Amino acid sequence: xxxxxxxxxxxxxxxxxxxxxxxxxxxxxxxxxxxxxxxxxxxxxxxxxxxxxxxxxxxxxxxxxxxxxxxxxxxxxxxxxxxxxxxxxxxxxxxxxxxxxxxxxxxxxxxxxxxxxxxxxxxxxxxxxxxxx
Numbered sequence: 001x002x003x004x005x006x007x008x009x010x011x012x013x014x015x016x017x018x019x020x021x022x023x024x025x026x027x028x029x030x031x032x033x034x035x036x037x038x039x040x041x042x043x044x045x046x047x048x049x050x051x052x053x054x055x056x057x058x059x060x061x062x063x064x065x066x067x068x069x070x071x072x073x074x075x076x077x078x079x080x081x082x083x084x085x086x087x088x089x090x091x092x093x094x095x096x097x098x099x100x101x102x103x104x105x106x107x108x109x110x111x112x113x114x115x116x117x118x119x120x121x122x123x124x125x126x127x128x129x130x131x132x133x
Contacts, residue, residue, distance in 0.1 A: 009072065016061070016091075020102055023101070023102045024050065026109055030109045030113065031112050034114075064097040065091065
């Protein structure tokens with residue numbers, strides 16, 4: 001296996017897993033702030049949902065990473081045989097999965113925000129600008 005690819009890919013994977021964790025924590029904080037703002041009690045049931053979400057997200061990311069490792073390994077073995085690989089060794093699935101999960105959490109944070117009507121108007125304006133081009 002070519003070592004010049006391993007370290008950058010490991011850094012990328014750590015960054016992606018950390019990014020998903022941070023967005024889940026940010027969603028938890030925004031949810032807690034919303035419940036405090038509305039005068040609702042924080043229950044262990046809600047906190048358990050966050051832990052279940054973290055576990056399910058990590059299971060999904062780990063599954064995508066396993067497939068990426070298989071594809072990257074096959075690519076590097078193919079390249080070691082003197083062939084030019086068709087795709088670069090890059091964890092495409094894990095990156096796409098991490099970005100998708102982070103986007104889901106960002107949308108959830110926007111839903112918990114007291115400024116969600118402003119976010120909605122901004123997204124509608126961006127959509128109109130996009131359609132107008």
